[in-house]
Amino acid sequence: MQRRNGFLVALALGGLMFVGCGQQSPPASTSPTPAAAPPGATTAAAPPGAAAKADAPVSAEFIASLPGAAKWKGKKNPVPDTPENLAKGKELFLKNCATCHGDTGTGDGPAGAALDPKPRNFSTESFKFGGEDWQLMRTIMDGAPQPSGMVGWDGRLDEKDAWTLINYVKALKAGKT
């Protein structure tokens, strides 16, 4: 009887060892590589828990790929930002843009309330698609990447009026109005 018990214990131990070995050393050839970050992947993104900001600037390459970029790239604003032109810009803004961007450009116009992304608040947010005059011209004439409530104004807005609006939007941003 004792002998038989010893035999059973040995069997049980052997079984355990077998299972243990199976778990510890899978064949080297099928051993999966631990999930490594792909080359070039960055871990320096937004801090954990921080939602991506709606106005986080996009790259210069992305701007260059947007509609109208080739047409407007490097163009200078021919309209000087004189008080008279800023007054004209305000008029144009209230007529065309305030319905979404709000009368003072704070992004709270009634037509913008249901939009996602929200109309830019010029006094607190950045220009996501570039703040140089030609980049603003591109955004106004050709729109933000779709889908977005900021559709292009090409054909609805005179070029000179668009440049005039750019001075006014920049003045709103700088708190100069």
Ligand code: HEC
């Ligand atoms: C129908 C609503 C609507 C109207 C009208 C409108 N916008 Fe916008 N605008 C938006 C929205 C929405 C955004 C945010 C775009 C995005 O993040 O995709 C925006 C963004 C912008 C931006 C910021 C782009 C950037 O780089 O962050 C500028 C500049 C701008 N609008 C100018 C104007 C001007 C000038 C007018 C008037 C000619 C105008 N918008 C009219 C909805 C509107």
